[in-house]
Amino acid sequence: MRISKSRIQLLYSIIISLSLVNMASAQRIDGSQEISLETVKKWSAPYRGWHYHPKHVIPKKPNINGFEKVNKTDVPTIFQRPGDPKWYMSFIGFDGKGYQSFLAESDDLVHWSQMRLAMGYGKKGEFDYGGRVLGAYLYEDYGIKARRTLKKKDGKFWSLYGAYAKQGAYEIDPGYEGVASSKDGINWQRAKDQYILSIHEPDVGEWEKDCIYMPWLVEHEGLFYNFYNAKKMPQWIEQIGLAKSTDLLNWKRYPNNPVLRVRPKGYDEKFCADGKVFRDGDHWVMFYFGVGRGHAHIMVAFSRDLHHWVADPEPLYKAGGHPSGLDRNHAHKISLVWNPKNETYYLFYNAVGNKGRGIGLITSKPLSPSKK
Incomplete structure (x- = not known):
């Protein structure tokens, strides 16, 4: 059978059109949509170009009454209470034995006071x-x-938390995760006596068999998502996995873990860790830290479905960016918040450098001198 030239051109046009549709959606067999590098660069652009606060907002020795032995601070997380205009930051202090969680409060996201024990x-x-x-x-x-x-859920506030069974050093393996609750958002206690995630469950993966670290909680469409980092030895590789729950108390690992993996020779060739996930328009954004090329850096990844992630190969912020040397060793473990009063992102992070390990701050716009 002979096919006319016009029909061949029509078929060719249809094939090209279908190809363009497929390229635009980049649909995988499992139903997820691929995200192009061009899109990744577009989505990450709003989180670049930071301005420096000159010093730690929470120093390595914050001089908390009754906890004078604290000499390292870490893991900032910002929150607010319903009906309360104040900002609160939880952070941990290391006193030579282990971690405890503390709380500070602020009216302007820069000056922090009223530090006390939270858990x-x-x-x-x-x-x-x-x-x-x-x-x-x-x-x-x-x-x-x-x-x-x-x-509030069931009349209480909730948080997952990282935990360690042994005292005597910084993060002694194997690490666990628990769940806590609070009536006021200030004082926290266990909500379940048993841990919720560890290396001891039968579904633990080879990639996470040596230590479980920090969780991050997201609620979406009736499900709770726990993004957590975990370690495999002897190379000490940390990657990010996912577990799910319907009640915050009982969790099941996602079978295709880890959802974010290290990349050879990249800024995250050793660690992908401490993911913080938010909704940005029609997609999800995960801020995490990568360890590669000798330092820890602030990185970003994106997803359309919370399961399949594509990371930008370039850090949002590299260690050593602060002109004073405040983060010349490591820049990691972030907490990002938008201040509507001045339409500015405040990015709190663990800045490790010439002033020790403390909580640093960079902002998407320069702050006025009065704010510094």
């Missing part, structure tokens, strides 16, 4: 005796510019 050590012999790291809060809204307002 201390667990009982001896239990999974959180070596320390508790609050910071994976249940929020009312996970929008990138939303208030970081704590949400």
Whole structure:
């Protein structure tokens, strides 16, 4: 059968059109949509070009009454309480034995005071005796510019937390995760006596078999998502996995973990860790830290469905960016919040450099001198 030239041209046009549709959607067999590097660059652009606050907002030795031995601070997380205009920051302090979670408050996101204990050590012999790291809060809204307002469920506020069973050093393996609750958002206690995630469950993966680290909590369409980093030895590779729950108390790992993996020779060739996930328009954004090329850097990845992630190969912020040397060793473990008063992103992070390990701040716009 002969096919006319016009029909061949028509068929060719149809094939090209279908190809363009497929390229635009980049649909995988599993139903997820691929995200092109061009799109990744477009989505990451609003989170570049930072301005420096000159010093730690929480120093390595914050001089908290009754906790004078604290000499390192870490893991900032911002939240607000319903009906309360103040900003709150939870952070951990290391006193030579382990981690405890503290709280500070602020009217302007720059000057922090009223520091006190939020959740201390667990009982001896239990999974959180070596320390508790609050910071994976249940929020009312996970929008990138939303208030970081704590949400009540069953009459209480909720947070997942990282934990260690042993005292005596910084993050002694194997690490656990627990779940905490609070009536006021200030004082926190266990909501479940048993840990919720560890290396001891039968579904633990080879990639996470040596230590479980910090969680991050997202609620979406009736499900709770826990993004957590975990370690495999002897190379000490950390990657990010996902677990799901319907009640915050019982969790099941996602079978295709890890959802974010290290990349050879990249800025995240050793670690992909401490992911913080928010909704940005029609997609999700994960801020995480990568370890590669000798330092820890602030990185970003994107997803349309919370399961399949594509990371930007270039850091949002490299260690050593601060002109004073405040983060010349590491820049990691972020908390991002939008301040509607001055339409500015405030990015709190663990800045490790010539002033020790403390909480640093960079902003999307320069702050006025009065704010510094």
